[in-house]
Amino acid sequence: MSPVATSHTNGSTDAATDIQAIKATAGGLKPTAILSRTPWQPPIARSGHGIYIELQDGRTVIDAVGGAAVACIGNGHPTVVKAIKEQVDKVSYVYNMQLSNEPAEELARYLVDSGKGAFASCGFVSGGSEAMEAVIKLARQYFYETKQPQRTNFIARQLSFHGNTLGTLALAHHPARRGPYEPNLNHESFHHVSPAFAKRFKKPEESEEAYVERLRQELEDKFQELGPDTVIGFVAETVVGATTGVVPAPKGYFKAMKSVCDKYGALFILDEVMSGMGRMGSLHAWETFGDGIAPDIQAVAKGLGGGYASIGAVLMSQKIADGIRDQNGFWKHGHTYQAHPIACAASLAVQKVIVEENLLSSCQKQGEKLSKLLNERLLSPNSPAAPFTFDIRGGGLFWGIEFDFTGPEAVAYDFKGKQFGGLVQAKAMSKNLVIIGMSGCANVEGTKGDHCILAPAYNVTDEEVEKIVGIFVESVEEVLSEYRI
Ligand SMILES: Cc1ncc(COP(=O)(O)O)c(C=O)c1O
Numbered sequence: 381m382s383p384v385a386t387s388h389t390n391g392s393t394d395a396a397t398d399i400q401a402i403k404a405t406a407g408g409l410k411p412t413a414i415l416s417r418t419p420w421q422p423p424i425a426r427s428g429h430g431i432y433i434e435l436q437d438g439r440t441v442i443d444a445v446g447g448a449a450v451a452c453i454g455n456g457h458p459t460v461v462k463a464i465k466e467q468v469d470k471v472s473y474v475y476n477m478q479l480s481n482e483p484a485e486e487l488a489r490y491l492v493d494s495g496k497g498a499f500a501s502c503g504f505v506s507g508g509s510e511a512m513e514a515v516i517k518l519a520r521q522y523f524y525e526t527k528q529p530q531r532t533n534f535i536a537r538q539l540s541f542h543g544n545t546l547g548t549l550a551l552a553h554h555p556a557r558r559g560p561y562e563p564n565l566n567h568e569s570f571h572h573v574s575p576a577f578a579k580r581f582k583k584p585e586e587s588e589e590a591y592v593e594r595l596r597q598e599l600e601d602k603f604q605e606l607g608p609d610t611v612i613g614f615v616a617e618t619v620v621g622a623t624t625g626v627v628p629a630p631k632g633y634f635k636a637m638k639s640v641c642d643k644y645g646a647l648f649i650l651d652e653v654m655s656g657m658g659r660m661g662s663l664h665a666w667e668t669f670g671d672g673i674a675p676d677i678q679a680v681a682k683g684l685g686g687g688y689a690s691i692g693a694v695l696m697s698q699k700i701a702d703g704i705r706d707q708n709g710f711w712k713h714g715h716t717y718q719a720h721p722i723a724c725a726a727s728l729a730v731q732k733v734i735v736e737e738n739l740l741s742s743c744q745k746q747g748e749k750l751s752k753l754l755n756e757r758l759l760s761p762n763s764p765a766a767p768f769t770f771d772i773r774g775g776g777l778f779w780g781i782e783f784d785f786t787g788p789e790a791v792a793y794d795f796k797g798k799q800f801g802g803l804v805q806a807k808a809m810s811k812n813l814v815i816i817g818m819s820g821c822a823n824v825e826g827t828k829g830d831h832c833i834l835a836p837a838y839n840v841t842d843e844e845v846e847k848i849v850g851i852f853v854e855s856v857e858e859v860l861s862e863y864r865i
Pocket of ligand 1: 542617
């Protein structure tokens with residue numbers, strides 16, 4: 381897996397990639413005191429409006445991926461700017477073990493109500509990894525309080541990502557991301573089953589129903605292997621984000637997995653850090669991409685604050701909230717900046733903008749346009765990219781484009797050991813378009829396959845969608861033409 385692939389999420393610095401190509405797009409930057417999480421020095425942003433970011437070197441780039449599917453309403457939205465300023469004037473900080481605050485209370489109520497009965501309570505943290513770490517602890521606390529202390533095991537999936545702390549790296553499974561830290565990870569409590577990725581792992585002769593049943597049986601077998609009453613829960617990203625590149629599960633998958641959890645009294649847990657809070661065109665991804673099945677516990681982050689503040693949240697059902705309230709009565713988990721008033725005020729304003737500007741339907745509409753244009757441009761019979769465009773997948777404004785160079789046409793290309801996803805990312809950046817280009821999606825070892833991710837803000841315009849697709853396709857085609865033998 382390349383540093384291009386890892387830079388967005390785990391900062392690994394594995395070797396072979398197109399580091400020079402990316403460095404070249406960074407321009408002549410002065411040395412920095414920051415220890416970069418990429419092998420190259422990123423250009424410096426100075427200001428931003430909507431999806432446009434002005435850089436210190438005078439360029440203006442289009443952010444076609446919201447950073448990492450974060451900036452869901454773009455930069456500089458006046459409603460959010462005003463809310464942040466007003467909150468600073470009111471109260472900037474209180475510690476939530478001593479005092480709660482108004483925006484935190486209002487945001488919690490909004491989030492709980494957003495589940496239409498699915499959620500009864502919520503807790504705040506400062507980002508996605510913290511949210512998933514908190515999910516692990518909340519789920520364990522639930523069984524600790526409800527007198528099932530023997531439940532210590534989590535079952536998650538291969539090719540998943542749940543964060544960069546040691547706990548969340550152990551919970552998730554991607555060999556390259558875990559690599560350096562493997563000796564420090566807990567292997568006793570965290571277990572893994574296959575990803576739900578039909579395009580890569582469904583057998584050719586298998587129907588979708590049979591594939592789902594195979595995955596259900598595998599989960600049930602894992603419960604049996606561990607001892608069904610030792611399992612705390614099954615954990616999955618509703619739509620897999622960075623590792624495999626926007627992969628929704630086959631229809632009926634979540635229903636099947638939840639049935640196993642229910643059978644053995646374990647929890648059904650969803651990580652919607654990347655796919656949630658509107659990104660898929662519904663506020664919660666499970667409403668549209670998870671068989672409509674609400675989880676017992678859910679993590680949200682990126683789109684919650686839209687990049688205006690570092691914030692994440694853990695949402696829980698009545699069962700979980702009661703299990704804890706009726707026994708010990710409080711959540712045994714905290715950080716200094718939990719429920720930060722300014723972060724909550726910013727996040728509340730972002731969520732109000734999404735509602736007031738009807739951005740979930742914009743997200744659906746522009747997503748359809750983005751997907752239609754990508755299909756037309758990349759898969760048309762005369763497109764040079766068509767033989768290598770393996771899959772265009774996603775929903776809302778979260779799209780993955782997977783490329784494959786194992787077919788007969790690939791002999792005409794030599795990427796000189798570099799990874800296609802990284803080359804496209806670099807090429808797009810040289811054309812002032814920010815995208816994510818990654819590798820390692822095509823096998824469970826995470827060593828093969830290339831994909832790019834597009835995830836612009838929900839208020840992106842028609843014209844901007846056309847511009848994004850135009851520059852992206854141009855970048856793909858130019859890389860192909862440069863590396864043709
Ligand atoms: C599904 C998922 N969970 C957790 C995280 C970790 O979030 P953060 O980077 O905010 O810590 C990410 C980040 O990309 C993610 O995609």
